[in-house]
Amino acid sequence: MQKKTKIYDMDIDYTVDRRPVKYPRVEFRTGHLHLILPKNYKNESKIIDTHKDWIYKKHKEILHSLNKSKDKQLVKRTPEEFKTLVNKILKKNLTELNLKVNKIYFKQMTSKWASCSSSKNLMVNSLLQHLPKFLIEYVIHHETLHLIERKHNEHYWKLVSKKYKDHQRKEKELFLYWFLVQDKISNTFLLQKKPRNCLQTPVMRKYSVF
Numbered sequence: 001m002q003k004k005t006k007i008y009d010m011d012i013d014y015t016v017d018r019r020p021v022k023y024p025r026v027e028f029r030t031g032h033l034h035l036i037l038p039k040n041y042k043n044e045s046k047i048i049d050t051h052k053d054w055i056y057k058k059h060k061e062i063l064h065s066l067n068k069s070k071d072k073q074l075v076k077r078t079p080e081e082f083k084t085l086v087n088k089i090l091k092k093n094l095t096e097l098n099l100k101v102n103k104i105y106f107k108q109m110t111s112k113w114a115s116c117s118s119s120k121n122l123m124v125n126s127l128l129q130h131l132p133k134f135l136i137e138y139v140i141h142h143e144t145l146h147l148i149e150r151k152h153n154e155h156y157w158k159l160v161s162k163k164y165k166d167h168q169r170k171e172k173e174l175f176l177y178w179f180l181v182q183d184k185i186s187n188t189f190l191l192q193k194k195p196r197n198c199l200q201t202p203v204m205r206k207y208s209v210f
Ligand SMILES: [Zn+2]
Pocket: 142, 143, 146, 152, 210
């Protein structure tokens, strides 16, 4: 059911989904607000009120990012062309850094562009296919460096800086493309706020770029 609420100066549409869940939670799907409520949960306005600052902030962020991503173009590539390109970039990268990966997988993911496991397997989000080459190169470089340093700590960003002094800009670009891809291609964009345990401390399942 489509509904409307006003948080501060913003009118926000939302949908209520009744599900067999234990706790109510709040999500953004493709930029649209959803309240996921237990079947008998009555206090709809309370859940909005409890999370109003989070909802307001995220809604604003989404609008802003969607707006900013409008002047960006998605790239047309076939999945085969994309895989060939990634493999080529990866090979070059690994040679340069003298590193090895175990396997590379391609999969459509809902929360990150790529990831690297401790067993040295690389997982690449197939949605990356629609991004310009310089960003694919950055993502691959970002991931291969996780073979050296798993965490996003000072050491890690120092390694990234050797090749990408402007890595923060690249990360920002990727963030905008995330919205663009979710808006145009995928239907899986998800921001979630839900209670983690019986203490009902809400945690945000934030979409991480990596
Ligand atoms: Zn990372």
